[in-house]
Amino acid sequence: MSDSGFTSMAAGQTEVEAPELGVGMLGYAFMGKAHTNALKKLPYMMYPPVARPRLVAICGRSEEATAAAASRYGYEGYYTDWRKMLENPAIQVFDNGGPNDAHAEPCIAAAQAGKHVFCEKPLARTAEEAKGMLDAVEKAGVKHMVAFNYRFVPAIVQAKKLIESGALGRIFHFRAVYLQEWIIDPNFPKIWRLDKKVAGSGALGDLGAHIIDLGRYLVGDVKSVMGMTRTFIENRPLPDGSGMGKVDVDDAFTALLDFENGALGTVEASRFCQGRKNYNCLEINGEKGSIQFNLERLSELNVFWADEEPKETRGFHTTIIGEQYHPYMENWWPSAHLIGWEHSFVHEFYHFFDAIVNNKPVAPYGADFVDGYRNAVICDAIVASAQGKRAVDIKY
Numbered sequence: 001m002s003d004s005g006f007t008s009m010a011a012g013q014t015e016v017e018a019p020e021l022g023v024g025m026l027g028y029a030f031m032g033k034a035h036t037n038a039l040k041k042l043p044y045m046m047y048p049p050v051a052r053p054r055l056v057a058i059c060g061r062s063e064e065a066t067a068a069a070a071s072r073y074g075y076e077g078y079y080t081d082w083r084k085m086l087e088n089p090a091i092q093v094f095d096n097g098g099p100n101d102a103h104a105e106p107c108i109a110a111a112q113a114g115k116h117v118f119c120e121k122p123l124a125r126t127a128e129e130a131k132g133m134l135d136a137v138e139k140a141g142v143k144h145m146v147a148f149n150y151r152f153v154p155a156i157v158q159a160k161k162l163i164e165s166g167a168l169g170r171i172f173h174f175r176a177v178y179l180q181e182w183i184i185d186p187n188f189p190k191i192w193r194l195d196k197k198v199a200g201s202g203a204l205g206d207l208g209a210h211i212i213d214l215g216r217y218l219v220g221d222v223k224s225v226m227g228m229t230r231t232f233i234e235n236r237p238l239p240d241g242s243g244m245g246k247v248d249v250d251d252a253f254t255a256l257l258d259f260e261n262g263a264l265g266t267v268e269a270s271r272f273c274q275g276r277k278n279y280n281c282l283e284i285n286g287e288k289g290s291i292q293f294n295l296e297r298l299s300e301l302n303v304f305w306a307d308e309e310p311k312e313t314r315g316f317h318t319t320i321i322g323e324q325y326h327p328y329m330e331n332w333w334p335s336a337h338l339i340g341w342e343h344s345f346v347h348e349f350y351h352f353f354d355a356i357v358n359n360k361p362v363a364p365y366g367a368d369f370v371d372g373y374r375n376a377v378i379c380d381a382i383v384a385s386a387q388g389k390r391a392v393d394i395k396y
């Protein structure tokens with residue numbers, strides 16, 4: 001201690017030993033920011049830390065924006081070429097938060113360079129592309145995970161535990177919608193998410209992929225689908241002001257899912273639902289009870305138990321998933337001092353780093369590239385079903 005009473009911590013001094021994992025991030029926008037935020041919170045909130053992420057480098061195409069992101073987020077440096085970033089030996093984990101057309105090539109190259117690979121959803125634009133990525137990570141023997149972050153919302157983990165414990169009994173129905181409203185204005189430009197070449201599909205891959213993943217996670221795999229897609233606004237202004245461009249992806253879809261265990265599912269996603277902001281909602285009905293979840297109230301799980309006593313007051317009730325004994329909540333705040341959307345990413349990275357450091361499997365609680373590939377097969381089948389006006393069997 002110095003005379004001033006101040007004790008300086010030595011650089012890198014930590015109370016609890018945990019391996020360092022160097023991260024190279026692709027993308028600095030929405031997902032680059034969400035992932036970095038989670039990586040920074042991880043070592044001091046998910047305590048004791050399973051690993052200490054070292055923010056080695058971030059990569060983007062625009063030098064000005066990437067340099068600004070590196071400085072703001074606290075990366076040691078930046079690249080404008082992901083190939084060069086993958087040559088950096090300090091990077092053990094490649095985190096791909098780029099747009100969908102920038103998933104396959106960099107993830108495959110990262111696996112070949114021996115890096116563990118974490119990739120935003122949907123894994124790829126098509127099942128074929130996803131298969132190439134799956135083959136590459138399996139061949140390289142690295143850990144792989146797809147950022148289906150809603151698996152890591154505590155209320156969803158609690159729902160999974162209830163289903164696995166048999167509390168709901170046989171599952172009859174899975175019903176999920178993911179509704180937003182942000183492209184209703186016909187003057188909204190044709191951004192990359194509305195361009196098949198870049199995105200692969202529209203609401204289906206962006207929002208539908210999430211609820212299809214939750215269906216597979218909570219209920220089980222799917223054996224056939226029947227889908228319908230719609231593009232409500234077919235031409236939109238191009239972002240660079242050079243005229244109009246054709247929208248070649250779905251604005252909305254609905255599909256029926258036939259689960260292997262006999263449950264019946266419906267899924268729907270759209271960005272044309274006035275008043276719906278980020279309405280990711282699901283309900284599961286089993287023989288002994290039902291559960292219901294809405295992302296816009298993500299700390300709540302609504303439950304109904306058929307044998308609850310006294311029966312006079314039986315009904316759906318809301319449980320706040322905010323106690324220390326709820327999944328992941330011991331890492332956060334005292335009773336019902338709630339957490340939000342961003343925290344699902346902290347849990348997700350904890351799961352991935354635990355898999356790397358302790359050589360555990362990512363699946364079945366996290367989504368690995370097998371899940372990412374299977375998800376893409378289901379999305380492709382929904383498109384094929386909509387085009388052919390027929391049910392399509394799922395073949396992995």
Ligand code: SOE
Nearest residue numbers: 030121180206207210271278
């Ligand atoms: C945009 O529609 C979006 O940000 C998706 O891309 C995310 O995956 C979803 O979590 C929220 O909505």
